[in-house]
Structures are given as C-alpha cells and as structure tokens.
Amino acid sequence: MWLRQAFFRWLLPAAFLLPLWLLIGWGVTGAGGWAFLLLLIAMPSVFVGQLLLTLLVRSRPSVRAERAVSWWDVAGFTVWHGLTIAVGFFPQAWFGLLVTGAIAVGLAMFWLMLWQLWSEAKGSGTGIRYFTTATVDAPAEAPPQHAADSAVFIIQEKPAADR
Secondary structure (H helix, E strand, O other): OHHHHHHHHHHHHHHHHHHHHHHHHHHHHOOOHHHHHHHHHHHHHHHHHHHHHHHHHHOOHHHHHHOOOOHHHHHHHHHHHHHHHHHOOOOOOOHHHHHHHHHHHHHHHHHHHHHHHHHHHHHOOOOOOOOOOOOOOOOOOOOOOOOOOOOOOOOOOOOHHHO
16 A cells, blocks of 8 residues: 555656656766757656546546545656656667657556546446436326416506606
C-alpha cells in the first residue's frame, strides 16, 4: 500500500521533474543540436502528458478514496518514467528505440487510464450518469369539465379619456 501511495504523491512532481531531467541530461551528456530540437518537442509533451495522466488517475473514485493508485498505474508509470529517464541519458545506440518506446508506453498509459476511469464510473453509483428523456402518457380518463370551467371572460380597458 505504501508504494501505491508513494506513486500517488509522485505523479504531480513528476510532471515538472521529468522534463527538467531531459534538459539536465541533454546539458550533461552534450548530446548536440539535433537532440536539442527533439528536446523542444519532448519537454512540453512529457509535461502535458504527465499532467493529463495525473488528472485522469486522480479523477477515479477509488484513487481519491484511498489516496493510492492501482497496481496497473504503478506498473505503467514505472515503465514510462523509466523510459523517459533513460531518454534523458541520450545514448546514441538506443536513443531512437527509447524515444519510440516512451511514446508508445505514454499512449498506452493514456488508454489504460481511460479504461480504468470508465470501468470505475460505470460500476459505481457515483460515476457517469446517463440522462434520458422520458415521455409521460396522458391519463386514461380526462377529469370532468364543468360549464363554468369552459367559460371565457373578456376584460376590456376603458380609454384614459373616459375616466
């Protein structure tokens, strides 16, 4: 349980620290200009992706109640963050494979988060609600009408000069 709670607390700082690690890794390894161009795309993508995944995780009722992520979340975020950290080392031999893997796992995490949110929402009474329009049938018998009910009264105003 402590590991799942630690991941819960790590998700928001990860949105800031992972892109920062990519920048620090680029500076330390001296990866070059092409890596810097990739960095201009990767840093905002990791930031926005991590924030989006964090919001999807924290919007689930079970996560809010327990203040802990699921084991699927732990596994997925471990792989995705591990690949992102590995990309930050900018290894020339494995760089393309690591970037491709990080992108693929990030997209898989997005769908995993949506699947978990949908599963919890449809199974609980506090989840997504379906609203339908209901039609009300007319009563079988109309109430009896009296002669006074159907009378029409016309009230006419007097002109201002006649007062």
